[in-house]
Amino acid sequence: MNIWLGPFFGADENEIAVVGTEGVHATQDAGKTWSRVTALRPKNQGQGFSFSPNWFGCYAWDPVHRTVYASSMGNPVYSHSPSK
Secondary structure, three states: OOEEEEEEEOOOOOOEEEEEOOEEEEEOOOOOOOEEEEOOOOOEOOEOOOOOOOOOEEEEEEOOOOEEEEEEOOOOOEEEOOOO
16 A cells, blocks of 8 residues: 555544555554555546645545545545445
8 A cells, every 4th residue: 555645543543544546545453454445536537636646635534424535726625435
């Protein structure tokens, strides 16, 4: 896992989320195992933007609702709540 932003701490000391080149990953056992929560949002047919370590982006992790929020300068907020 190639991490470039985080960690974002969760509901307790065991839950952590990070942003990497393959998406957002989370652990619920203090880093022993990790799972991908979501991929990064792709650029849609030349419109919008892509999230990458080469562009200014803002990320937030809501551990209660397991929702990822992301945006970059001049773009709307993207949210994703994966099914559990």
